[in-house]
Amino acid sequence: MPEDVAVALARAAGRLGPFAHEVRWYSDVPSTNDIAATWAECGAIEGSVVVADTQSAGRGRQGRCWASPVGAGLYVSTVLRPIEQVLPFLTIAAGLGLTEGIQAATGLVAELKWPNDVFMSGRKVAGVLAEATSSPAGTCVVLGFGINVSIAAYPPEVADLATSLEEQHGEPVARGRVLAECLSAFACRYLDLAEGRRGAVLEAWRGRASSMVGRRVRWSEMGGHREGVVDGIDDAGALVVRTGDGPTRITAGELQWL
Ligand code: BTN
Numbered sequence: 001m002p003e004d005v006a007v008a009l010a011r012a013a014g015r016l017g018p019f020a021h022e023v024r025w026y027s028d029v030p031s032t033n034d035i036a037a038t039w040a041e042c043g044a045i046e047g048s049v050v051v052a053d054t055q056s057a058g059r060g061r062q063g064r065c066w067a068s069p070v071g072a073g074l075y076v077s078t079v080l081r082p083i084e085q086v087l088p089f090l091t092i093a094a095g096l097g098l099t100e101g102i103q104a105a106t107g108l109v110a111e112l113k114w115p116n117d118v119f120m121s122g123r124k125v126a127g128v129l130a131e132a133t134s135s136p137a138g139t140c141v142v143l144g145f146g147i148n149v150s151i152a153a154y155p156p157e158v159a160d161l162a163t164s165l166e167e168q169h170g171e172p173v174a175r176g177r178v179l180a181e182c183l184s185a186f187a188c189r190y191l192d193l194a195e196g197r198r199g200a201v202l203e204a205w206r207g208r209a210s211s212m213v214g215r216r217v218r219w220s221e222m223g224g225h226r227e228g229v230v231d232g233i234d235d236a237g238a239l240v241v242r243t244g245d246g247p248t249r250i251t252a253g254e255l256q257w258l
Contacts (some may be wrong), residue, residue: 001025001051007178009183015179017046017080017187026050028070030057033131033144036077040133040140048079051179058146061129062254065155072152072164074179077144078186086193087132087139089201090236091116093189094128094143096205100189101182102126102147112209114230114239114255118147123163131164141169147182149175199235204230216258217241227258 001023003010009020022045029035029052036050046057058066068075082090095116102110102118102125110126111119118126119141126147133140148164150172165173192201209232218227219241228241228248238249 002176003052003165004174005176005179008174008180012180015184015187016047017184018080019183019187020047020049020085021045022048024048024050026052028052028054028056031055031059031144032077033059033129033142036079036142036144037131037133040112040142042080044079045147046079046081049183050077051075055145057207058153059129059144060127065153066127066129066146067148067158067162069152069154070149072150074145074147074149074175075143076179076182078141078183079142080190081138082141082190085141085196085198086190087141089193089198089237090115090141090143090190091128091130092205092233093193093201094130094145095209096184097186097189097203098126098145098147098182098202099208100185102165102178104170104185105177105181106165106173107208108165110208111211112205112210112211114233114250115237120163120168123161125163125165125231127166145182149173149178165196202233202235202237209233218256218258219253221253 032050032052054070055068055075058068060066098118099110116128121142129144131142150166151164154162212230215230228243231240234240236253
């Protein structure tokens, strides 16, 4: 692991909850989620962390690629073995933790878009991808997140949609500090869920997603498209959209912001 990252994690050690007792750092992998999944199958403990300098096949949600330019981002996967009550809110807590960690490390205020995209100045700066496997022993979730830390050349199809912490801050940002603060904030929110404080997580999430309310969205449903105006998220973490047919709950899938 790079020295600056080791120092940042050591400084935050008392605040990392289950995270980073075990960290594996790679220079180049296809996807940190795959490395973490294999490690999980071999018994990785809860909170084990995989980080890479770059990914050759980084994955985003909905089968998209996650551009992972060398050394310009944080490409991180954690192994989690959550209790049942935590599962439906895990990615909400992760997205929230990213915004809180980014703010603690840089002072930058990021916004959330359902389900867990992190935006700044209308462009995406970070995202979360959770992949679960179930066995008689329980559910194991590999929760991956990517954060664009430094200014880099992104593929043309995402160049106008993406931003980085460095671009937003106007000066370089220390990725070790960002990693440590994001893991620390996520650890707090994970504990909130595990200890039954789901309401606090949802309230904080809503506070960071206020710009989403009132926006027109389109989504796919049963082979067609539907449109409506966002009301917010309900207590089960579903997006509530006002349509001509009344309020509709969206629990999965992709939104197009109009
Ligand atoms: C999204 O917003 O579409 C989710 C992006 C998740 C990207 C991260 S980078 C680390 C981990 N490994 C992957 O292949 N994907 C996630």
